[in-house]
Amino acid sequence: MPDHRPTAAQLDAADPLAALRDEFELPDGIYLVGNSLGALPKAARDYVNTEFDRWSTLGVEGHFTGDLAWKDYHELLTSQFAGLTGALPDEVVAMNSLTVNLHLLMVSFYQPTAARHKILIEGHAFPSDHFAVESQIRQRGFDPNDSLILLEPRSGEQTLRLEDTLAAIAEHGDELALVFLPGVQYYTGQVLAMHEITTAGHAVGAIVGFDLAHAVGNLELSLHDWDVDFAAWCTYKYLNSGPGGVAGAFVHQRHVTDQRLPKLHGWWGTNKTSRFEMATEFDAIPTVESWQLSNAPVLLMASLRASLDIFDRAGGMGPLRRKTEQQIAFFDQRLKESLGDRVENITPKALAERGCQFALRVTNDDGRRVFEELENARVRCDWRHPDVIRVAAVPLYNSFDDIDRFVDILDGIVR
Numbered sequence: 513m514p515d516h517r518p519t520a521a522q523l524d525a526a527d528p529l530a531a532l533r534d535e536f537e538l539p540d541g542i543y544l545v546g547n548s549l550g551a552l553p554k555a556a557r558d559y560v561n562t563e564f565d566r567w568s569t570l571g572v573e574g575h576f577t578g579d580l581a582w583k584d585y586h587e588l589l590t591s592q593f594a595g596l597t598g599a600l601p602d603e604v605v606a607m608n609s610l611t612v613n614l615h616l617l618m619v620s621f622y623q624p625t626a627a628r629h630k631i632l633i634e635g636h637a638f639p640s641d642h643f644a645v646e647s648q649i650r651q652r653g654f655d656p657n658d659s660l661i662l663l664e665p666r667s668g669e670q671t672l673r674l675e676d677t678l679a680a681i682a683e684h685g686d687e688l689a690l691v692f693l694p695g696v697q698y699y700t701g702q703v704l705a706m707h708e709i710t711t712a713g714h715a716v717g718a719i720v721g722f723d724l725a726h727a728v729g730n731l732e733l734s735l736h737d738w739d740v741d742f743a744a745w746c747t748y749k750y751l752n753s754g755p756g757g758v759a760g761a762f763v764h765q766r767h768v769t770d771q772r773l774p775k776l777h778g779w780w781g782t783n784k785t786s787r788f789e790m791a792t793e794f795d796a797i798p799t800v801e802s803w804q805l806s807n808a809p810v811l812l813m814a815s816l817r818a819s820l821d822i823f824d825r826a827g828g829m830g831p832l833r834r835k836t837e838q839q840i841a842f843f844d845q846r847l848k849e850s851l852g853d854r855v856e857n858i859t860p861k862a863l864a865e866r867g868c869q870f871a872l873r874v875t876n877d878d879g880r881r882v883f884e885e886l887e888n889a890r891v892r893c894d895w896r897h898p899d900v901i902r903v904a905a906v907p908l909y910n911s912f913d914d915i916d917r918f919v920d921i922l923d924g925i926v927r
């Protein structure tokens with residue numbers, strides 16, 4: 513068995529992003545679970561403390577004072593969100609949490625009629641997404657038994673084939689109100705072809721939205737150019753904002769000023785200049801900000817800013833994706849050489865269908881036991897029922913050495 517340590521060391525030495533790891537406080541052991549909760553940026557403490565200090569000294573005046581005025585604080589995130597998602601500044605906003613945003617966006621973008629009332633999702637959708645969609649269907653007086661279409665992989669297969677997704681869209685054509693899929697499937701790590709799916713949905717007259725929980729901060733995205741109608745994401749996974757962090761929302765520019773769209777209103781969606789005159793005439797902000805309801809969670813946005821600054825220093829998603837591609841190649845090779853067919857990665861092989869997550873399945877051992885042994889060995893990863901160990905090599909802070917050591921530990925456990 514060749515010793516891979518020198519190769520990993522060489523790759524780390526040649527990695528232009530390697531120094532970014534020092535900007536994070538990583539728990540001891542090997543942290544490979546940024547797909548679930550990103551690591552803490554060291555600077556987050558200062559960003560949050562700054563707001564405590566401003567609160568302490570300014571009190572309520574903090575809402576209106578200086579460059580960090582809380583009433584406008586969410587605007588500090590706009591250009592970085594736009595960069596990470598391939599959106600225009602008017603199309604993205606930090607607000608609420610992910611499932612809340614999905615509901616708010618479906619209020620606007622799911623408009624069922626007797627003829628066109630179906631929503632296409634995947635059969636293995638993240639439960640929160642499934643619940644949200646089902647409850648939206650019921651809320652409009654329809655029945656999920658008639659209106660919910662569940663897309664499944666072919667029997668014996670783990671991941672969706674694009675041709676099958678496109679065929680399902682075409683098949684339900686006239687009855688399809690909404691196609692709602694993940695950018696990256698949370699269990700298998702499969703990246704879906706968002707651009708093709710959007711085009712196909714539009715071709716049959718459907719709205720197309722994406723849950724980008726596992727896509728933002730992981731992939732290069734072009735939501736505006738792909739013509740996606742709406743999207744939402746959380747920030748505590750690859751964007752490292754911390755537990756319960758503020759979420760993001762995207763609405764395509766062609767919809768943001770559409771007054772005919774139904775929308776739930778709150779005072780944070782109305783004209784900023786008249787907001788504090790307390791008028792009761794809703795005057796929608798002409799951007800996605802008109803979907804905001806409440807004054808925004810400043811402390812959560814402060815920690816997120818610390819992380820987004822590191823994305824800027826990385827040069828955005830381009831360099832991060834290039835590192836991911838190298839890490840995928842190294843990880844694949846290490847798994848193959850050390851574990852052969854004792855471990856199967858159910859994430860598709862094609863690079864276009866992969867982000868930084870691996871979904872590993874142990875073929876001739878008890879997967880749950882292997883996962884527990886990994887935990888005992890201080891490998892931080894996660895278990896997803898029924899039989900997958902998820903690990904993510906996050907290019908901001910995971911090294912090639914992390915991957916190398918992980919494979920050695922796994923090899924020792926399943927041997």
Ligand SMILES: *Cc1c(COP(=O)(O)O)cnc(C)c1O
Nearest residue numbers: 609610611638640698723725746
């Ligand atoms: C992580 C995740 C969620 C979590 O939803 P919250 O509203 O943030 O609790 C929802 N959907 C998907 C696809 C996820 O990956």
